[in-house]
Amino acid sequence: MKKRKILFLGESYRADALTWTNGLKEFGDFEIISWELKTPSDTFPNRILRIFEFTFALIKIKEIIKLQQPDMVIAERTTSYGVLAALSGKKPMAIAQQGRTDLWPESSILLPFKKIIQKHAFKNATLIHAWGPVMTISMAAANVDMNKVMVLPKGIDLTKFVNKNTANPEKISAIVTRSLLPEYRHDIILKSFGLLNKKGVDFSLTIVGDGKQLSNLKDLAKKLNIEKKVFFRGRIQNTELPKLLQQSNFYISMPITEGVSASLFEAMASNCYPIVTDIAGNQSWITHRKNGQLITVDDSNMLANEILWAFKNTTYRKECVLNNRKFIEDHVDYKINMEIIANKYHELINSAKTTS
Structure with a gap:
């Protein structure tokens, strides 16, 4: 049977992203293709360059989709990679909100624009990840179809983070x-x-x-x-x-x-x-x-x-x-939660193939 592919849009080196993608490999037997913006957003000049890079990103993503033929696209941050995933037109598509809200900073002059593009991402997503209950509050406020929302943390590997604490209790x-x-x-x-x-x-x-x-x-x-x-x-x-x-x-x-x-x-x-x-x-x-x-x-x-x-x-x-x-x-057991998430992705892919 041909191994299924997922295109991951996001910063693949981050610990959260690695937990997500490694879990899909381990428990869903997925092949992961990653793409991310190359310009960091740590300084004002870099932020300008990143916006410039972002405008051409969709072309590159569509090229990857045409070449690699992924079965699904997933993306982190609803206001950046999530928007690109939505604009790519590839289904099924899952996006993940990274914080209490991705409309951050809340004082940003770009907030009205971010709300518009986030709404587009939410509307076009097949599945929306809320890694915890607090994320659903802003989603509900944005009139998201909550039937599309999966509230479940990715979890942590309990074979690595064990309960063998050796700290001196007197200090x-x-x-x-x-x-x-x-x-x-x-x-x-x-x-x-x-x-x-x-x-x-x-x-x-x-x-x-x-x-x-x-x-x-x-x-x-x-x-x-x-x-x-x-x-x-x-x-x-x-x-x-x-x-x-x-x-x-x-x-x-x-x-x-x-x-x-x-x-x-x-x-x-x-x-x-x-x-x-x-x-x-x-x-x-x-x-x-x-x-x-x-x-x-x-x-x-x-x-x-x-x-x-x-x-x-x-x-x-x-x-x-x-x-x-x-x-x-x-x-919050990574092995249990990531298996649930991986199985959900297989269901979405099967459903998309049936209806196509």
């Missing part, structure tokens, strides 16, 4: 695994640990990842006199992450916006106690002082106090991490 060993970008508020995390340091609380803080805030954050750690307790690990291989999580007993994440965080799931699977911002994307998974803690955005004082409260309440914290592991096993 706060915290880890942060988000990109060093302003919206993840690493400065708030550092300030909270600066407050703990002033109180004489012993800790180690491991910061994994890279980004444009790195230099500023290192300077801030020095200013707060905690540079000897903060370890910037930079960008690491994903294979190294499970071990670092297992050496930590606290997971801290303070974003100002969130869709579905795979890093939160990875931490919960690894018996790290989660402390995250009190925003909709985190509220789907964390209930304050029930299975973690929710912190007001940009409140370093509250974060410091809640870390200390959790550290002192050892019995409560031990029970939480055990329950969190069970929750991940029941709801």
Whole structure:
């Protein structure tokens, strides 16, 4: 039997994208063809070049479809690759919203235009992925046909992220695994640990990842006199992450916006106690002082106090991490969820072939 092909439109190197495409290979026996824009959008000149590249992208995508004859197209981000997938005319077509909403930043002067192209992508999609419940709110507000929406996280590999935590229970060993970008508020995390340091609380803080805030954050750690307790690990291989999580007993994440965080799931699977911002994307998974803690955005004082409260309440914290592991096993197992998604794609392809 001929192996089925899927054309993936998106940044194929990203961890989320790799989970998606590797899962389709493993559990759906799909061949994956990838295409992505080459110009990064990290600076203003690059953003201009990226827009220019975007205008010619559809021609290239249609050439790939004609040459490779994929059975299906999938795309991440409804306002970019999702639009290109919709314009390609290839069916079936699945798109995935990446955050609480892909209409970001919400202050953008291009917001009205983004709403128009996103509506086109939603209308033409055969299947729309909401990796978590919070994503459905903006979809419903945009009058999406919710019958097309699949609410299911891709999941994480529980054979890699195991519940064998080796962190010293007598010390706060915290880890942060988000990109060093302003919206993840690493400065708030550092300030909270600066407050703990002033109180004489012993800790180690491991910061994994890279980004444009790195230099500023290192300077801030020095200013707060905690540079000897903060370890910037930079960008690491994903294979190294499970071990670092297992050496930590606290997971801290303070974003100002969130869709579905795979890093939160990875931490919960690894018996790290989660402390995250009190925003909709985190509220789907964390209930304050029930299975973690929710912190007001940009409140370093509250974060410091809640870390200390959790550290002192050892019995409560031990029970939480055990329950969190069970929750991940029941709801966020990559092997189960990706098999469901892969089977759905086969159904869509079969249906398209029957009606064509």
